[in-house]
Amino acid sequence: MKDKGISYKDAGVDVKAGYESVKLMKKYVKETFTKGVISDIGGFGGMFALEMGSYDEPILVAGTDGVGTKIKIAFMMDKHDTVGQDCVAMCVNDVLCQGAKPLFFLDYIATGKLIPEKVSEIVKGISSGCKKAGAALIGGETAEMPGIYSEGEYDLAGFTVGIVDKKNLINGSNISEGDTLIGIPSSGLHSNGFSLVRKVLFDINNYDIDEYFEELGTTLGEALIVPTKIYINPIYDVIKSFNIKGVSHITGGGFYENIPRMLPDGYGADIDMRDVQIPNIFDFIKKAGNIDIDEMYSTFNMGIGLVMAVDTRDVDNVMEFIKERGEDAHIIGRVIKDKEGIDICHQ
Numbered sequence: 001m002k003d004k005g006i007s008y009k010d011a012g013v014d015v016k017a018g019y020e021s022v023k024l025m026k027k028y029v030k031e032t033f034t035k036g037v038i039s040d041i042g043g044f045g046g047m048f049a050l051e052m053g054s055y056d057e058p059i060l061v062a063g064t065d066g067v068g069t070k071i072k073i074a075f076m077m078d079k080h081d082t083v084g085q086d087c088v089a090m091c092v093n094d095v096l097c098q099g100a101k102p103l104f105f106l107d108y109i110a111t112g113k114l115i116p117e118k119v120s121e122i123v124k125g126i127s128s129g130c131k132k133a134g135a136a137l138i139g140g141e142t143a144e145m146p147g148i149y150s151e152g153e154y155d156l157a158g159f160t161v162g163i164v165d166k167k168n169l170i171n172g173s174n175i176s177e178g179d180t181l182i183g184i185p186s187s188g189l190h191s192n193g194f195s196l197v198r199k200v201l202f203d204i205n206n207y208d209i210d211e212y213f214e215e216l217g218t219t220l221g222e223a224l225i226v227p228t229k230i231y232i233n234p235i236y237d238v239i240k241s242f243n244i245k246g247v248s249h250i251t252g253g254g255f256y257e258n259i260p261r262m263l264p265d266g267y268g269a270d271i272d273m274r275d276v277q278i279p280n281i282f283d284f285i286k287k288a289g290n291i292d293i294d295e296m297y298s299t300f301n302m303g304i305g306l307v308m309a310v311d312t313r314d315v316d317n318v319m320e321f322i323k324e325r326g327e328d329a330h331i332i333g334r335v336i337k338d339k340e341g342i343d344i345c346h347q
Helices: 015-030 067-075 085-098 116-134 194-204 220-225 232-242 254-261 280-289 293-297 312-324
Strands: 057-068 099-110 134-145 154-165 180-185 246-251 267-272 305-311 330-337 341-344
Touching: 015 116, 015 134, 067 116, 067 154, 067 194, 067 220, 085 099, 085 116, 085 232, 085 246, 085 305, 099 116, 099 232, 116 134, 116 154, 116 232, 116 341, 180 312, 194 220, 194 280, 220 280, 232 246, 232 305, 232 312, 246 254, 254 293, 254 305, 254 341, 267 312, 280 293, 280 305, 305 312, 305 330
Parallel strands: 099 134, 267 341
Antiparallel strands: 057 154, 099 154, 180 305, 180 330, 246 305, 267 330
């Protein structure tokens, strides 16, 4: 009998597992399909039809991001159905900052060994995030890469495209002295700062991820893995209804890096967080690592995931609009001319 020789599977890549993954994820992908989708799963490219009639000068806004080392928490907990929402949120919240409505999303999952059931759980989370964002999941890639990733581990990244009419584009250019900064609460840590989190909680303190902590009201793992909040609803409606001058997604770099990103040259901001109820997980991490408060604000969102710059005359109406739609909002500061960076009052 002739020896068949070495196969792709012998090299660590199981093509049949890839087929099974696609089969399992199909139902989650189809749940996200919107009117513009004109392709099905399995093609070489995802297709989306733009309805141009409602836009005078349509601009496409693209964003890409990953989940970072938060996926290590998913590995530790063997829980994979939430990090997909993190991936979607990190992308769609970014394009929202320019006033864009997400149209579609693509994902990239790379793993050492492809386990169809695990990939299906990841895509389930991606699907959940896409539905919350109103974006169609029109394609993606699952790459089995033995020798690059350890068995049982994976990486996750995504890409989204949104659309905005040029006249409604938000770029911060009309921000002026005295504009009010409104903060929208986060759901927790979101997807930033996890290298510091893991060092403090697991390398230095050696906490058990399944341990229950009274001050958190849950296990440590459940507090850490809460998925990133998606702000499309109701903030996109706010953007359509009011003159929102600037929007900042508080991600890597925390307050100190992200708030200045939406401000014109020559402008800074005074931030006052004294009236904001900061989630307990932040104080837990701060105490566990004896972390300086400025380091906390330069690493984490500290309970505010999105910040909007609004004309002072519109503040009351914007706040009422947001709260009528079931979302919370806080006035956290104001724009200052001839100022570099931001100052934060937190005591």
